[in-house]
Amino acid sequence: MNKKLIFLGGLVLFLLVGVGVWLGYALSRTGNEALSEYSAVYLVSGDLYFGKMKWFPHPHLEDVWYVDRGTQNTQAGIAPFRTVFWGPSDELYISPKQVLWRTRLKADSQVVRALENNLSGSDSGSVPQGNPGSEFQGPSNQPPAPIGNPQ
Numbered sequence: 001m002n003k004k005l006i007f008l009g010g011l012v013l014f015l016l017v018g019v020g021v022w023l024g025y026a027l028s029r030t031g032n033e034a035l036s037e038y039s040a041v042y043l044v045s046g047d048l049y050f051g052k053m054k055w056f057p058h059p060h061l062e063d064v065w066y067v068d069r070g071t072q073n074t075q076a077g078i079a080p081f082r083t084v085f086w087g088p089s090d091e092l093y094i095s096p097k098q099v100l101w102r103t104r105l106k107a108d109s110q111v112v113r114a115l116e117n118n119l120s121g122s123d124s125g126s127v128p129q130g131n132p133g134s135e136f137q138g139p140s141n142q143p144p145a146p147i148g149n150p151q
Helices: 003-029 112-120
Strands: 035-043 049-054 059-069 077-080 089-093 099-106
Touching: 035 059, 035 112, 049 099, 077 112, 099 112
Parallel strands: none
Antiparallel strands: 035 049, 035 099, 049 059, 059 077, 059 089
């Protein structure tokens, strides 16, 4: 009888702590502006990437876009990471040591609207891009080293 009481007391305590953590998280999110599923990640190399941040099994971005700085004759814009000349997948594993900062983007962000319009197949031209004939075809430096084996 005594062991059952201790077990039930521990179970109730565990459930109360779990509910408290969940409520604390839920309440901390209320009142914030609406956030999109996209994040911006700025690396020590000076490269800025946009994408859907995932944490398991390692930090990585999916649906990755990068800031194409253009050349002297072209304007900077954003471009899909999968289109750079070395042909990467649409996933970028990030070393946390290379991240200077990261942030979630607001749902009403111009970047988010441009990405969503471009992904839906609209040819509205809302994603500013550099001159397609320019020599620059990717990030200024090598991409960050992946963590572990992404496959």
